[in-house]
Amino acid sequence: MSTQNKKKQIFKALNKKLFFSTLLLIAGFFFVQIYITSLVGTKSTEIENIRFQKDNIRLENEILQSQIDQQYSMENIKKVAEKYKLTEKYVEEVDAKQGPNVALSIGN
Amino acid sequence: MFLNKAFSRKVKTINIFLFFLGLILVASCLRWQIVYSSDFKNIAEGRIYSSELNSLRGSIYASDGSTLAYSEPRFDMYFWMQDIEKLEEWGLQTREELVNKVAPIIDLTPEKLEQIMREFQDPQDSNTPSADWFPVAKSLTADQWRKLSNLKTTQNDARLLQGYKFEYTSVRQYPENRLLSHILGLTNKNKNEIYGLGGVEQAWNGDLSPRDGLIIKENDAIGQAITSALVPTIEPQRGSSLYTSIDKKLQKIVEEQLKSGVERFEAKSGTIIIMDPKNGEIMAFAHYPDYNPNLREEKNAEVYTNSALTAPYEMGSVGKVLTIAAAIDLKIITPDTIILENGHEGCEKFTHELEPLCTWDKKPMPAMPAWECFMRSDNICFFHIGEKLKKEDFDKYLKGFGIGQITGIDVTGEDPGYLPDVANWNIGDIAAFSYGHGYLVNTAQALSAVSAIPNKGIRMKPHIVKRVVKGDGEVIDFTAEALTKQERVISEETAQIVGEIMHRTYLNDIKDYETWYSDLRNYKIGMKSGTALIANQTGYTSDVNSTQLGFDLSPERKFIMLVRVERPAGGQLSFYNSRILWLDTFAAIKDHLQIPRK
Numbered sequence: 001m002s003t004q005n006k007k008k009q010i011f012k013a014l015n016k017k018l019f020f021s022t023l024l025l026i027a028g029f030f031f032v033q034i035y036i037t038s039l040v041g042t043k044s045t046e047i048e049n050i051r052f053q054k055d056n057i058r059l060e061n062e063i064l065q066s067q068i069d070q071q072y073s074m075e076n077i078k079k080v081a082e083k084y085k086l087t088e089k090y091v092e093e094v095d096a097k098q099g100p101n102v103a104l105s106i107g108n
Numbered sequence: 109m110f111l112n113k114a115f116s117r118k119v120k121t122i123n124i125f126l127f128f129l130g131l132i133l134v135a136s137c138l139r140w141q142i143v144y145s146s147d148f149k150n151i152a153e154g155r156i157y158s159s160e161l162n163s164l165r166g167s168i169y170a171s172d173g174s175t176l177a178y179s180e181p182r183f184d185m186y187f188w189m190q191d192i193e194k195l196e197e198w199g200l201q202t203r204e205e206l207v208n209k210v211a212p213i214i215d216l217t218p219e220k221l222e223q224i225m226r227e228f229q230d231p232q233d234s235n236t237p238s239a240d241w242f243p244v245a246k247s248l249t250a251d252q253w254r255k256l257s258n259l260k261t262t263q264n265d266a267r268l269l270q271g272y273k274f275e276y277t278s279v280r281q282y283p284e285n286r287l288l289s290h291i292l293g294l295t296n297k298n299k300n301e302i303y304g305l306g307g308v309e310q311a312w313n314g315d316l317s318p319r320d321g322l323i324i325k326e327n328d329a330i331g332q333a334i335t336s337a338l339v340p341t342i343e344p345q346r347g348s349s350l351y352t353s354i355d356k357k358l359q360k361i362v363e364e365q366l367k368s369g370v371e372r373f374e375a376k377s378g379t380i381i382i383m384d385p386k387n388g389e390i391m392a393f394a395h396y397p398d399y400n401p402n403l404r405e406e407k408n409a410e411v412y413t414n415s416a417l418t419a420p421y422e423m424g425s426v427g428k429v430l431t432i433a434a435a436i437d438l439k440i441i442t443p444d445t446i447i448l449e450n451g452h453e454g455c456e457k458f459t460h461e462l463e464p465l466c467t468w469d470k471k472p473m474p475a476m477p478a479w480e481c482f483m484r485s486d487n488i489c490f491f492h493i494g495e496k497l498k499k500e501d502f503d504k505y506l507k508g509f510g511i512g513q514i515t516g517i518d519v520t521g522e523d524p525g526y527l528p529d530v531a532n533w534n535i536g537d538i539a540a541f542s543y544g545h546g547y548l549v550n551t552a553q554a555l556s557a558v559s560a561i562p563n564k565g566i567r568m569k570p571h572i573v574k575r576v577v578k579g580d581g582e583v584i585d586f587t588a589e590a591l592t593k594q595e596r597v598i599s600e601e602t603a604q605i606v607g608e609i610m611h612r613t614y615l616n617d618i619k620d621y622e623t624w625y626s627d628l629r630n631y632k633i634g635m636k637s638g639t640a641l642i643a644n645q646t647g648y649t650s651d652v653n654s655t656q657l658g659f660d661l662s663p664e665r666k667f668i669m670l671v672r673v674e675r676p677a678g679g680q681l682s683f684y685n686s687r688i689l690w691l692d693t694f695a696a697i698k699d700h701l702q703i704p705r706k
Contacts (some may be wrong), residue, residue, distance in 0.1 A: 011115075044335040051323070051341060055161065056257075059276065062164050062181055062346065063250040069167050069178035073283030074356060 155328070161321035162276045163579070165302055166347030168292060168309075168316075169576070177292055177309070179278040179302075183253040185214065185245040189229065189238075192271035201261040206271055213255045214245040244272070247279065271619040278302070282401045288359055290395040290414040291519055291572065294404070306414065308350065308572060310520035315348040315576055352391035352572045361696050362392040369689035370396050373676035379416040379551050380693060384657060385559040385668045387588035388568030390517070391701075408452035411697075416672070417517070420525040420548035421653045424486045426683075427537050427544020429558050429606065429657070431494055432482055434505035437602040443479040443609055447489045451475045456488050462536050465491055468519050468639070468681065472621030479609045485637070487543045494542025495535075502541065503530035508597040509557035510567060515591065517552045517570045525549045544638055554655060555670040556591065561610065561634065562659040565596040565603040581585065597634055607661050610634030614658065617687060625691050630705045631698065632661040635690070637682035641674065651675045654682035656690035661705045669693065 070076065080086070140148065167178040190465040211221040221244065228242035234683030240690050248256070257271040280295040280302065293307025303317070304310035321344030326337035343703070362380045370378040383393040395416045397545055401408045406412070413419075435441045451474040455466040467487050468474070481489030494502065507513070526548040528537060540546030552570055560567045569589040576584040598606075614635035618625045635658035641648040659668035671693065 043334045044338070047335065047338060048325075048333045055323075058163075058344075059181065065167075066164065066180050066250075067177055069175040070180070070281065070283060072173070073175045074287075074360070075283050075285070080337045 121506060122423075125212070128138065155706060156326045156648070158322060158324040161323055161341070161344040162278075163318035163320070163344035163346045164278050165280065165295070165318055166316040166349045168350045168352060170352060170354045171655045172356060173351070174356055175283055175355075176288060176354070177280065177282050178351065180281050181250055181253075182247040182277045182279050183250075184243060184275040184277055185248055185256065186241050186273050186275065187225065187228075187244050188241045188271055188273060190226075190240055195270055199263075200267065201263065201269060201271070205262050206269060209259050209269060210244075210256065210272070213252055213259075214248060216245075218698075221629070234606060241273075241472065247277065248274075249683075256402040276296075280401075284356070285400045286398045286448075287356070287363060288354060288393070289398045289401050290399065290416070291393045293355070294401050294412075304520075305684040306412070306521060307519050308352070311518050312348075312350055312573060316350065318347040318579065319345040321345075328390065335378045348579060349577045350573045351575035351577070352392060353384075353574050354393070354572065355391045355700075358697055358700055359392040359394065362693060363394045363396070363701065365399070365693040365696055366394045366396045366691065369671075369673065369685075369692070371453045373673055373685040373689075375673045375685070376672065376675040377415060378689070379670070379672040380671045380689075381416070381551055381555050383555055383559060383570055383668050385563040385665055388556075388559075388570045388591075389574065389588075390570055391571045391667065393519075393572070411519045414519070415674075416551040418523050418550070420523045420553075421642070421672075421674075422545050422547070422640035423655050424544045424551050424640030424653065425487075425552045426554060426558065426636050426655050426657050427541070427547075428482060428485065428490050428507045428638075429508060429561065429610070429636050430511070430544075431490055431497075431502075431542045431607065432478060433509075433561070433602055433606045434497060434502060434600050435478075436492050436605055438497065438501060441478050441493060443605055444477045446475050446477055447481050449475055449490050452486075452488045456491075458491065458539065459535055462539075465539055473678035479612060482609050482636075483613045485543075490542040494538050495540075499530055499533050499538065502538065503527075503533075505597070506541065506547065507558065510553055510591060511547050511549060511557065513553075515552045515570050516558045518573050522552060523550050524686060525553055551655075551670055551672055554657065554672075555668060558636070558657045558659070559668050560672075561603050561606050561662060562665045563598040563603070567591040567597055596608075607634045610636055610658075611661055617683070618691070625695070628691060628695060628698075631703055632706050633694070634659050634661050637687050639682045654679070654686040656679075656682055656686035658690055658694070660703055664704060666701055666703055 139649040159292040164179040164181065168176045170176055179357075192203060192206060192608050196203055207218045207221050207225070211218040212625045214221075216224075222395065224242075224244055230238060245252075253274060256272070256274075257268075261267045261269050277300065282289070283293060291307050293311075294305045294310035295302050295309055296305050304313040322342040325333045328334050344541075362382065364551040366378050366380050369375075378394075378396045380392065381390065382393045383390050395414050397406075397411050400413050432441075436443070441447070450683040451472065452467075453472045454470040455464040457464040465529040466487055468485065473484070473486060473488075476484070476486065476489060478493065480486075481493070497505075506527060512525055514522045514524045516522075528547070533541075537546050556567055556570055567590065568670065569591050571586060571589075574586055576586075578584070611632060611634045614633045615629060617635060617637070618629055635656065638657075640655075642653055643649070654673045656671040657668070669690065671686045673682075673686045673689060
């Protein structure tokens with residue numbers, strides 16, 4: 001009888017341990033699940049934001065390139081010249097082929 | 109014993125529980141996957157979004173890196189009614205604030221914007237369903253897009269106003285307006301795809317066009333992207349940028365000269381092409397009448413055609429350059445060979461069937477050396493030079509100079525012209541070919557043929573694009589390319605001799621009374637003119653095509669220039685129109701090109 005009681009006690013203790021370990025595992029599983037889900041959920045928003053920002057930067061880059069192209073045109077240079085009243089300065093270029101008395105020949 | 113019994117009872121209970129649980133799970137799976145499969149499929153598919161990512165068409169630049177054509181980003185704006193209603197329902201923003209904030213930026217009144225929304229939501233036509241999304245503004249500028257993208261809700265100034273989306277488009281801009289219009293070409297739009305129409309835009313369309321990208325995402329029930337279902341974005345790539353050999357300042361000068369020349373000679377059209385004969389780079393290419401590619405206001409469709417390349421013509425006596433070069437190269441004549449011992453009477457009947465062949469002034473001439481025949485552009489002399497050549501040799505040289513074959517210039521629409529099959533040549537053909545008639549060329553072919561003289565007998569492929577910079581930064585440089593397989597059409601010595609004959613012609617063509625041109629005699633230039641009657645279906649008309657070709661013979665060999673005047677008033681000889689335009693243009697560009705004096 002005492003042997004049976006002893007075995008019963010051992011079984012109960014084992015049963016209790018098993019029960020709590022199962023509970024712990026289930027709880028752990030849920031926590032891990034919640035953690036992963038929240039992590040993935042946050043990351044997807046972050047990835048979305050990065051994608052959005054990247055596309056916006058690309059657009060801004062293309063807008064800037066097109067503004068540079070627009071600025072670097074003769075029409076725009078004329079507008080700038082008119083705005084700041086810039087005038088073309090006459091430059092007489094010294095031609096080495098004219099010989100050593102080039103300054104004199106220009107003067108003539 | 110007791111333990112075993114109790115244990116097996118518990119295990120049995122758990123097994124039964126698990127069995128039923130499994131049964132419920134299997135039943136649920138079957139229900140979801142079979143009974144409701146199509147519903148779930150629809151929901152899932154509805155949460156997959158893919159959108160094209162567009163980029164811009166490549167730009168075109170002049171030789172100094174300044175812009176000739178570029179694409180300006182624009183944005184089409186769409187309202188998304190489901191989002192607008194949902195956001196209002198959740199109390200995040202109101203329709204009223206959306207309308208009031210958006211309308212002034214897109215240059216509408218709030219009332220007008222409301223009206224647009226109503227029209228799409230409750231269409232008056234009962235057959236038209238209400239739209240979930242609809243356009244509210246087209247072609248918005250980058251500034252407008254930025255303002256709209258940064259609008260915040262009244263309730264929370266950290267939250268962006270939502271309910272609208274943009275489609276990225278572009279507008280092609282030509283900042284120099286009319287400048288180089290025929291060479292640049294145009295673009296057109298078809299179903300959001302921009303393609304080139306004529307000129308460099310069409311010839312280089314494949315390189316200029318951007319590569320579209322793609323973004324695919326799958327959202328969950330609350331509208332957030334599912335990370336595990338993320339697909340890498342296919343990035344769009346901007347079209348390649350083209351760097352041309354066009355000298356913008358030179359082009360401007362040439363276009364001004366051409367316009368005034370065409371108006372002065374009351375011609376139908378005119379063309380000026382300037383090329384570097386050493387490498388085939390086109391420095392300027394003007395054709396008039398031109399158009400403004402930004403406005404496209406010309407009603408006459410002909411104006412949009414670059415007839416300098418698309419409509420071949422007889423170049424007239426300019427062809428004598430090819431005849432004399434062939435005869436000298438074959439050592440049949442030298443510049444001093446007397447062609448007709450007894451001279452001629454101004455006209456000569458060389459067959460019974462054909463009309464007599466005459467010189468332009470029909471005056472009798474004494475015996476002349478070949479160089480003088482050339483200088484005086486004597487048709488009878490040249491018929492006798494042509495007659496000395498074997499048909500096959502003459503054909504070989506004409507083909508070597510590129511007659512009847514496209515030059516491959518990188519602009520759309522080049523016509524190969526026409527050279528009859530040598531097997532069918534008769535004496536009339538030989539006569540006509542000897543003085544530049546009977547075969548047809550486009551202006552680039554005429555320029556390319558004669559360019560062998562300043563370039564020591566080698567014709568280089570005319571080209572406009574020098575460098576391509578791809579969207580990913582890869583650079584492709586185009587090096588000069590000889591057009592003929594054997595490379596040399598004529599020997600260097602022949603080219604030198606013909607060049608000298610053409611220089612004499614140049615000096616002779618500037619008359620003593622033309623004191624305003626006297627300074628131009630100080631340049632080592634070779635030149636030849638050509639006038640050809642224009643034929644129609646019934647025969648030759650009184651209209652002419654007048655061509656002048658000249659080049660720098662200094663050691664630098666800086667340029668070759670073709671001037672063509674189509675149908676000048678009165679059908680006058682090239683001496684009175686294309687020659688004047690050539691000399692005026694040369695006077696205007698010589699300092700810019702730094703042509704050395706003799």
